[in-house]
Amino acid sequence: MTLIVSLSVAVIFGSAAYLMLKRDLIRVITGMILLGNAANLFIMAAGLREGRAPFVDSEFETSDPLVQAMTLTAIVISFGVATLVLSVVYRVYDSHHSVDLRRLGSAEAVQASLDDQPTAQEIKAEEAELREAEDQDVGTTPEVRA
């Protein structure tokens, strides 16, 4: 049983990692959801024990209720986060008309090159500095001549 569970955790985690490395955002999100499920299965495996349903005052050996409670919480959290991510992906699609990471990357590169361009104010300020320096040169040279 332990072997089967650990193998399935490994397979799910592996497929999730593979999907997350894809360029298509929908696959990345699928990978993230799978990853959450691999973690859930792992929590269940942490308390893997055969037994009856854990009621109070049970006379039989019971299974571990705590891991089930934890998994339930983790499922709810990963569900909420998945919804949030999907809405962000939708917003990204809305503003870029693409869910291809290559497209998003090139948009980022364009933005970065725009950032490196000096702004109009910076150019103006630099010109002003140059002019000041020239003025000073003009101001000093006659004295030297004199």
Added chain:
Amino acid sequence: MIIALPLAILWFGALFIALLDGTRKPVGYAAVGLLLAALSATVVLGVDVYLNGPKEMAIAGWEAGVGIALRADLLGITFAVVSLIVLTTALWFEVSRDVKARIFPALVMFMGLGLTGLFFTGDAFNFYVFFEISMVAAYVLASYGESPRQLRAALIFIVVNLLGSVLFLIGIAAMYHNTGWLDMERIAVLTPLIDQNPAILTATIVFVAFSIKLGLFPFHFWLPAVYTGTRPAVAAILSGALANIGSYGLIRFGADIFPRELREGAWIMLVLGSISIIYGGVQAIARHSPNEVLAYSTIGQVGYILIALSIGGEAGYAAAILYAVINALNKALLFLSASLRGWIAGAAFAVGAFSVAGVPPAGGFFGKMALFQIAIDDDQPWIVALIFLGGALSFVYMFQLYRARFWVNQEADEATTKGALGLVTVLALVIVAIGVYPEPLLLLSQQAASILPERAP
């Protein structure tokens, strides 16, 4: 009861604020007021804990040992106070200019709730739940502003940090499997009994999870992209408050729960910390946009915390706490003041820059001095050299940035309001005050660290 008070204020306050339109000024100021109330409650609790020792309570009236425990000790309270200060300042800053999304004040409060909760909790799984509350708030905050660029940044942030969260969850499940407990104190008592291999694996998973949050060198790749795109208040929140999860987590889980594994992995942390310092510093010098420079500076600053942790011992942990606290304040001040204009903002930025470089009138000096001290006590001259080199690098990139922002380019990106200027001035004064009169903070960090190595073998 008093432990739950800050949490209750933030919890009900956030729900209440979430129903209202956060773009209105009164709602924004109400949120600031609630955060201040939670901050004062935490400070009162901190004074109580300082005088009478740590407090503990079980949630919802369960017996101790069965219910989830809230545990307030000085380590958690120190981090909670710093995070709440940063959150309050950043929210106030944004409200004094213009809040762009109605949910913003409520999100900042939810993040405060998550952070305070995880600093106070004594239960590993509960830690994860609070951690996710603050992370989800951060996911939404990262897209605040909603320009295409901010959406892309939010996407990167979510994907990478979700990976970190899942790793952390797996780490907790592994801890539970190995010890049979979720209570952090009991786990800490039992970890020395675990076999070497599972213990090291679990410790490594937890270390990687927190390093992703902190933006440590090999896990830093998401950080510049996110910080460059976001607005200054959000960048201040992410680096001044959210990153505290990473430093607190490394100290709590490293020094408290896995002290043996921390000792064994010390050299790895030393190497990663050194690379972080140099990489962050060199990259920051090569960048131009202020948020990008500060983002790489964040990567560099984290390295110092890691080095302090790797040297270890009570003095090392105290230095790590001290450095983490001062670094959080520095980063909040720098991100906020770099977006303003005028000589007041320039002066405030200069204080932050001095503090990052570790020049005496600012608080950062004592963070660096504590590091120098432990490095000399540990007889490791090359760490002293490294810290000095890191300081020199930060001096260069900080003043490059200062020149570009406050000498050459005098026009503001956005409104420089009186309120915003007042806030950065107060934050700068706090950092100067720490530098002028550091005894309380030094004492606090030593007291907070003194609870850690008790259990170390």
